[in-house]
Amino acid sequence: MRTDILHAGASVLTYEIRNIVAVAEQLERLGVQVYYENIGDPVAKGEEIPGWMKEIVAEAVHDNATYAYSPTKGMLAAREYVAQTTNSKGGVQIDADDVIFFNGLGDAISKVYGFLKRTARVIVPTPSYTTHSSAEAAHAGAEPVTYILDPNHLWYPDLEDIENHIKYNPAVAGILVINPDNPTGAVYPVEVMRAIVDICEKNDLFIICDEVYQNMTFNGTVCTPLCTVIGNKVPAICMRGISKEMPWPGGRCGWIETYNRKRDPMFATYVQSILSAKMLEVCSATLPQVVMPRIKSHPQYWPNLQKRISLYERNSNIAYDTLNGLKGVLVNRTNGAFYMSVVFEEGVLNHKQSLPIANEAVRDTVVHLVTGAGVQPDKRFVYHLLASTGICVVPLSSFATDLQGFRITLLETDEAKCRSIFNTIAKSIRQYIDSHESNGHHYST
Numbered sequence: 115m116r117t118d119i120l121h122a123g124a125s126v127l128t129y130e131i132r133n134i135v136a137v138a139e140q141l142e143r144l145g146v147q148v149y150y151e152n153i154g155d156p157v158a159k160g161e162e163i164p165g166w167m168k169e170i171v172a173e174a175v176h177d178n179a180t181y182a183y184s185p186t187k188g189m190l191a192a193r194e195y196v197a198q199t200t201n202s203k204g205g206v207q208i209d210a211d212d213v214i215f216f217n218g219l220g221d222a223i224s225k226v227y228g229f230l231k232r233t234a235r236v237i238v239p240t241p242s243y244t245t246h247s248s249a250e251a252a253h254a255g256a257e258p259v260t261y262i263l264d265p266n267h268l269w270y271p272d273l274e275d276i277e278n279h280i281k282y283n284p285a286v287a288g289i290l291v292i293n294p295d296n297p298t299g300a301v302y303p304v305e306v307m308r309a310i311v312d313i314c315e316k317n318d319l320f321i322i323c324d325e326v327y328q329n330m331t332f333n334g335t336v337c338t339p340l341c342t343v344i345g346n347k348v349p350a351i352c353m354r355g356i357s358k359e360m361p362w363p364g365g366r367c368g369w370i371e372t373y374n375r376k377r378d379p380m381f382a383t384y385v386q387s388i389l390s391a392k393m394l395e396v397c398s399a400t401l402p403q404v405v406m407p408r409i410k411s412h413p414q415y416w417p418n419l420q421k422r423i424s425l426y427e428r429n430s431n432i433a434y435d436t437l438n439g440l441k442g443v444l445v446n447r448t449n450g451a452f453y454m455s456v457v458f459e460e461g462v463l464n465h466k467q468s469l470p471i472a473n474e475a476v477r478d479t480v481v482h483l484v485t486g487a488g489v490q491p492d493k494r495f496v497y498h499l500l501a502s503t504g505i506c507v508v509p510l511s512s513f514a515t516d517l518q519g520f521r522i523t524l525l526e527t528d529e530a531k532c533r534s535i536f537n538t539i540a541k542s543i544r545q546y547i548d549s550h551e552s553n554g555h556h557y558s559t
């Protein structure tokens with residue numbers, strides 16, 4: 115190229131959640147039976163879409179209007195429905211003009227960070243759902259600025275760490291909160307949410323709160339929606355969507371709700387710039403917006419969601435009871451969303467450990483992939499686990515963290531299979547950690 119065409123943020127755009135699929139598919143071709151526990155798609159994991167929901171979609175498909183563009187902000191009826199739902203929680207009150215629809219939250223996330231001034235930073239959690247941390251880092255052309263989610267304290271945000279970052283880094287303009295969280299499965303208590311709002315108020319910051327899993331909590335926990343604690347001063351963007359809850363991830367439909375937008379003229383202009391960006395793109399997909407209020411108002415909507423939540427609760431407890439107390443790892447019980455993050459204690463992993471891999475071609479492939487500089491020890495474990503057992507998880511180090519571990523989903527519908535997967539993982543962790551000491555049982559690279 116006669117001139118450098120690479121964006122300064124190009125190197126921070128990685129998505130291991132999907133990268134690992136390419137490896138899994140390669141091993142599948144070599145005969146490995148793969149259990150995909152890497153991606154948060156309930157439908158891909160066998161979730162049956164209820165007939166009544168399909169009927170609502172089918173009816174809309176017969177209506178010519180659903181083939182038309184929609185207004186840039188989104189269909190008025192859908193935006194009114196969203197505003198009414200938020201207002202019914204009794205906190206901040208919004209109207210349809212405070213809601214903008216996107217082609218999934220992925221689209222919203224890239225615009226929300228993309229139209230922020232380059233030097234203004236949003237502090238993101240570590241570990242962090244990569245779509246946020248990478249988009250934020252790409253907008254700044256720098257590594258993400260992170261605050262700690264503490265695995266020794268139920269994965270709650272370390273408030274002192276947040277305050278210190280704000281104090282010593284004047285570029286921080288906002289805080290990202292994901293509640294319930296991906297990848298940790300934590301649900302934050304109301305006090306934590308209030309404290310974050312207070313920090314923002316004290317330091318004149320705004321909040322981005324991703325609540326895509328808001329209605330998916332269990333084990334006796336409930337989510338505190340930002341709208342109930344935000345008050346009337348701190349400007350905020352709340353993100354929600356249909357991907358996980360409905361579930362319709364392929365519908366690519368999500369929205370932002372803005373709170374206290376007019377309280378700060380600069381924030382109001384920033385939101386306007388996000389809308390203008392959407393205008394250049396014309397609009398988001400019409401069909402999911404048309405059916406969303408109808409589906410969510412259907413009498414079977416909440417019972418159906420509740421049934422799924424019970425399944426995640428069951429899986430969360432199977433996972434926790436199987437892995438808790440295992441030598442060398444730290445786990446917390448997942449209380450929301452459908453992920454669990456397992457952390458290896460410091461120094462437990464090294465570059466000599468391995469798992470037995472019977473098939474020679476599979477073993478050669480993995481040895482090749484984990485050999486060389488820069489391969490994180492948890493990635494080595496994850497690749498060995500995949501090759502040895504077929505269980506496909508995501509290395510925790512790919513979620514903008516120095517912690518070593520892995521993220522696994524809790525979406526398996528078959529209880530026996532779920533138990534078998536976690537028993538196999540427990541056995542593999544023991545075997546992997548001990549493989550170095552037992553010297554030469556398997557192979558080393």
Ligand SMILES: Cc1ncc(COP(=O)(O)O)c(C=O)c1O
Pocket residue numbers: 154217218219220221243245292295296324326355356357363366367368
């Ligand atoms: C916290 C969080 N936000 C947003 C998304 C993406 O949602 P969408 O399908 O609407 O792009 C995900 C997907 O896994 C997620 O976990």
